[in-house]
């Protein structure tokens with residue numbers, strides 16, 4: 001499946017079966033085509049590949065290790081392993097695609113990187129990449145999120161980025177996307193819009209996946225090295241789906257590995273209380289591409305919620321949408337409560353504080369381990385939990401201290 005798979009999907013016009021594509025205004029169509037053509041040419045060039053390789057090794061600290069969770073496995077059964085993307089520079093997998101996007105921008109002669117951010121994680125990773133390459137960086141962020149995510153706003157500013165507050169509508173992620181797109185449209189020649197996950201119009205879902213494939217390639221080899229076999233199960237949380245696509249892409253060819261994508265179950269499975277896009281959504285178009293989507297009667301994106309702000313998106317990557325229909329990946333749900341339990345459990349049994357997003361995947365691995373005590377389980381620990389510390393202590397501290 002593997003190499004053929006990557007040749008087959010996406011199709012030339014960016015489709016993963018019926019999902020994906022580019023449903024965008026004509027001005028952008030032309031620009032996306034230019035980026036796509038340049039990406040095909042540049043990403044195969046020796047210079048690009050060796051520069052990216054060198055950045056990963058000397059700047060990001062790759063390869064990140066695979067770690068066996070001794071005490072967690074002892075307590076719950078199974079053999080639970082973590083791919084430590086929390087040890088990637090800036091503390092999450094996001095820098096993998098931000099460095100790739102910024103390197104492409106440099107090859108394209110762009111001067112400025114533009115993006116939106118919700119919790120600020122993508123903004124921080126992109127501001128880091130911009131500083132590395134000496135590019136300008138403009139991050140659009142809703143005023144509500146700016147107030148909530150003070151430390152990340154400060155990080156972006158220290159890194160030299162301009163943070164543009166967005167004051168219309170609900171003043172959160174969706175408005176920030178609209179605002180960033182408008183700014184991009186003003187000057188698509190010298191700027192580039194850097195999307196933060198395997199979402200958006202073609203070619204972004206493909207490029208971001210390709211930049212994240214390093215996670216799966218490394219993890220497969222490391223796991224084989226450590227254990228002499230492949231994992232029985234591979235687990236990752238799914239917001240837009242970039243960390244999951246990165247890890248899964250290493251195992252799509254291995255029919256003996258079961259793949260699990262974990263969505264946020266939030267407070268409940270009632271409307272507006274979760275972001276279980278693939279579990280409860282249906283196909284629709286959001287932000288220029290087709291995917292499973294939580295939507296209202298008019299087909300507009302529905303309100304979503306998760307304790308993990310990196311997971312609360314009403315759409316999902318088109319490739320995940322296809323992999324669900326193919327039954328190649330099983331998508332399931334973990335709620336806030338189970339994620340918070342896993343946050344403390346991993347911290348106290350292994351000395352690793354996970355991001356709340358990643359804690360969803362850890363919680364699911366624990367469930368699998370209890371069901372199948374003989375199984376080996378590889379989890380993508382997509383990020384570290386420092387960013388969530390104040391929130392967790394304030395909201396849940398009393399229950400756990």
Ligand SMILES: *Cc1c(COP(=O)(O)O)cnc(C)c1O
Nearest residue numbers: 197239240241242243310357383
């Ligand atoms: C942003 C984020 C996610 C969710 O994004 P994906 O594109 O679904 O991977 C998951 N984990 C961490 C740590 C994040 O920062």
